[in-house]
Amino acid sequence: MVYSPNMKLSIVLSTQPAQFQAATFKGDLETNLASIASLGYDGVELAIRDPKLVSLDQLDELVGKYGLKVPAIGTGQAWGEEGLSFTDPNPTVRRAAIERIKSHIPVAARFQSIIIIGLIRGIVKPGISDEQAMNWLIDALRECSEAASLHGTRLALEPINRYETTLINNVGQGVELIERVGVDNFGLLLDTFHMNIEEQVIEDSMRTCGKHIFHFHVADSNRWHPGGGHLNFKSILETLSSTGYAGWVSGEFLPKPDAITAAKKCIAHLHEM
């Protein structure tokens, strides 16, 4: 049994205008939450650039109104739109990135969400050694994870393909990073689109990651909804289940041919297997 009623499905939603085109739903929050719930999703993954720009009470009321959970909070817009990064040569920028992630902790604690560390980890800038960048990254992740730990919150770093970052592209690098950070509430978010490019064998890497899988993104090989490309989601979800994963499966894909159609087809494809 691949797709079971126990598999909790969510989809990425941006709460603010975002440049990141793989955020599937953009626009008016309530309209989108209503659509997402009506399509059969159990939750929304929120891409939040800055928590202080979001009314938590309003958000809580809205997601509650539509019976949705918030399994994870995406933070990459702070990199894309403000340039915040754990590995910037400027210590003020690194500090701002750490404080920004810490500011997500009360949100995550309230919604019992995982905090995603995506592009905010930064890239290795010219003149900076890989070792230096890794040390900054590890220090930042440890500080944020320890702060999150006090609220029972977890952080998940997403290995992202080589074209989008130079730091942590694959699961092997991610698992090594986890060992170096050395705190229990820090793990990985695996994304099938990135794994298709970076992993030698997707299912093997998932098994290697095992209990460190904190969150899971589905997008097909071309970043369309599952079923829009050539990935074998039956095998992938069976493998996910075999690791003991009890978390969410969250759709982060291009809104093609449009957001509603893509969201419908994602659910249909995962059901039909």
Add this chain to the structure above:
Amino acid sequence: MVYSPNMKLSIVLSTQPAQFQAATFKGDLETNLASIASLGYDGVELAIRDPKLVSLDQLDELVGKYGLKVPAIGTGQAWGEEGLSFTDPNPTVRRAAIERIKSHIPVAARFQSIIIIGLIRGIVKPGISDEQAMNWLIDALRECSEAASLHGTRLALEPINRYETTLINNVGQGVELIERVGVDNFGLLLDTFHMNIEEQVIEDSMRTCGKHIFHFHVADSNRWHPGGGHLNFKSILETLSSTGYAGWVSGEFLPKPDAITAAKKCIAHLHEM
């Protein structure tokens, strides 16, 4: 039978220091040609930035000495290192790109090579409409193809994944471009690494391209040698054969763990099927 003695295998070699990291062999020309021949390759695909910097007689003598053919000439370094492009807003740059490609024709005619149009097609620059860029691209391709036609030479444009160019990412766009250019000696170079990201179903796209496949690159899903990732080369090469393709299969992959090992493993993987 997937791999047959009739399948002609080549590998990419740069004749000048190049930044493009997927050029598998870089360095001293004769040493590399000797290595390539000794590994069992039938040909070398030459990445040439500027033909006027290469001694054709020396090159001809060298490849002949090692019994190698030159099935294709890569031209992307003129973009990577000089910024030449068919779609630059500056008409002087566009003209220089066209003249550079035309200057490859005598080389291609001498070696009976295909001229590859890769990154030199350019990207859609800010302020330029997609339609304008496409029109410049079509005009340039038509002019170059018509010039090449007089020497019995063919041009092949490579669909390249979304992260490296904004113009012609997939086979469907390539086939539409072929129809608009409308000359018989212009076709496509298909690359398995790019197809893994961009094609809904790789084999279907290959069949759609059919007789327009002029050249074929192999690299695995992670741009390692075939066998280093998760692509099904048995199915891919069977499909290639089914289209009636009688050209070369050329390895363009990262030199990992090193160039020689990668080149050996490519041949071994294609043989073992």
